[in-house]
Amino acid sequence: MLRDLRLALALLTVLPVAPAGVGEGEFKRSVAFFPLVGYLLGLPLALLALLPLSPGLSAAMGVALLLGLTGFLHLDGLLDLADALLGARPKEERLRILKDPHLGAFAFGVGGVYLLLLFQALALVQDPLFLLLFPGWARFAFLPFLHRYPLLGPGMAALVRGGPWPWAFLPALPFPLLYPLPALLGFLAAWGVARLAWARLGGLNGDALGAMIALCEVASLLGYALWRSLTG
Template sequence: MRALLAAFALLTVLPLGRAFAPEDLKGASAFFPLVGYALGGLLALASLLPLPPGLLGALLLALWLALTGFLHLDGLLDTADALLGAKPREKRLAILKDPHLGAFAFGVGGLYLLLKGQALALLPEPLFLLLLPGFARFAFLPFLQRYPLAHQGMAALVRGGPLLPPFLLALPFPILYPGPALLAFLAAYGVARLALARIGGLTGDVLGAMVALSELAGLLGYALWSALRA
């Protein structure tokens, strides 16, 4: 139970900031997809509101960001500033610890919000909205277990947890939506490879960027999949 609470404390805005033991934090990764399903369930319910598509898409985006405390968006912005452009490794690592935003953060963040909002305005089916956040919170775990860490931080606290339970929890999404699932996984892989090449490994911010871009890639994959079915 404490590992489950730790998972919600790490990935949502819920006020569960109690002191967790190291084994609770490592075990939390087993429940990451369940956290995603809780978020996705609220998104799926909100998607049923009788609102115009554009307004409903904006509402879903706001709800998605708010429920996570903007955690993954913050990781995406910091990662964009650190990994993009020509900089030495030491400068990239320093940028990850700098709370200020640069041009790459504004550019990537603006495009991310625009694309995600437009994809949500297409009103994906509620089942898709339920399952995607759960899969996105599994997609980065294989890379967290395999790739080195650029520095010790929150990523180090959850590294080493079980991989099979979250894989089984996340499995319904690739079974039902194989195309979007592949794109979501490839997005996580691309961020991990770029981080490995430019800062020597993963960080908590990089993991947040992997979740954010996995979700976006899954939504864009759904839009493409829907267009091909039409």
């Protein structure tokens, strides 16, 4: 169990904690611990909210921590997928662009909007419990779609597909129970990415999973701001 948690940490963060001699079954079992990795990412965000900092400074540090601890992995997936999915192109051209390491106009546009929304949302949200939990939900929300839609080929997505993903719902459950509207919006954001990738590319890959996590986080944060405005 500890090996599976360490592997989940190594897959989703920059922490050098991967165990040696990892087998295929361990990659799959690690998905059950993905929400716990999210909680570890949310912990410094929650601590920031408890410090006497201005919302802007707290948000800037939160963005830096969230991106830095994940090695910009999910942001990279979002940028790559934006170039491939957006615009009027045939499927073959989209797949070629997906493999191209260079960034195009859609990547810069989507990336800029994403960072602005992430910063503003973190500035608005000062609830330590929410900040602790929402990254865990984002690392569960993509799992049902990973196991529903076809894959584009071998890669990290294929390594973790087939694992006991329903068990990951148990550690992720506090978030939808406490914050149902943000959880729903985050889940819908992940579904939207998966659906669009399936429709325009024919399936999912690691970039799609990263984009699903990134947009689920932003949608959950914005959903919290909306929920608080509606509930007063």
